Amino acid sequence: NAGVTQTPKFQVLKTGQSMTLQCAQDMNHEYMSWYRQDPGMGLRLIHYSVGAGITDQGEVPNGYNVSRSTTEDFPLRLLSAAPSQTSVYFCASTKNGFNSPLHFGNGTRLTVT
C-alpha cells in the first residue's frame, strides 16, 4: 500500500526554469491538495481538487498550475521558477472533505537559485 507518492524527492532549479512535481495516490481518494511548508509558516494550501477534471486555487496559487485528468494523479507545475518558491512541497489526499484525515506524501524539497 504505497499511499501518496511524490517525485522527485529533491530538485534544484535555476530561476526561470519550469518543472512538474508529480503526485500519485492509490487509495481512490477524490480529494487531493498541494501545500508548501516554509520555516515558521506552517503548511499553506496552493491548489486543490475535489475530483477528476475539477481544480481550484488555495491560499498561495500564484506561479503554480495544476490539472487533474485522473483520480490518481495531481501534478503541480512551476511555470517560471523563482527563488521565493524554494520550499518543501507536500501533496495530500483524502477520501472526502468531511471527517476523513488527509494523508500526505513525503515531500519534494525544491531549491531555486
Add this chain to the structure above:
Amino acid sequence: DAKTTQPPSMDCAEGRAANLPCNHSTISGNEYVYWYRQIHSQGPQYIIHGLKNNETNEMASLIITEDRKSSTLILPHATLRDTAVYYCIVRPMTTDSWGKLQFGAGTQVVVTP
C-alpha cells in the same frame, strides 16, 4: 478559524506514556480536533481526530474536555521512533475549507532511552 496553543517542547522516557496538551479555546461546533506528527524531513503523519468524544486507535488516544476547549493526545508507550513534532489543529468541516490546515509551531517531543 480556531487557533491552537501547544507547549514548544516535551521530553519523555522510553516506555512511558506521553501526554501532549493542546488548548483550542475558540473552537466552534463544526470543527474537529486533529493530531498529526512530522518526523524530520517527512510528510505530516495523521495520528487521530475527534469531535467531542474520546477516541482511541492503534497509535494513540485523544481526550477532549467536555467544553471542547482543550484536548490531550496520549501516546501510551513512547518509543524512540515517536520523537517528532506533534501538531494539534482544528479543522473546519465545510465544503470550501477541507484542505486548509493551520499548523502552528507544534510540540517537539524527544523520547529518551
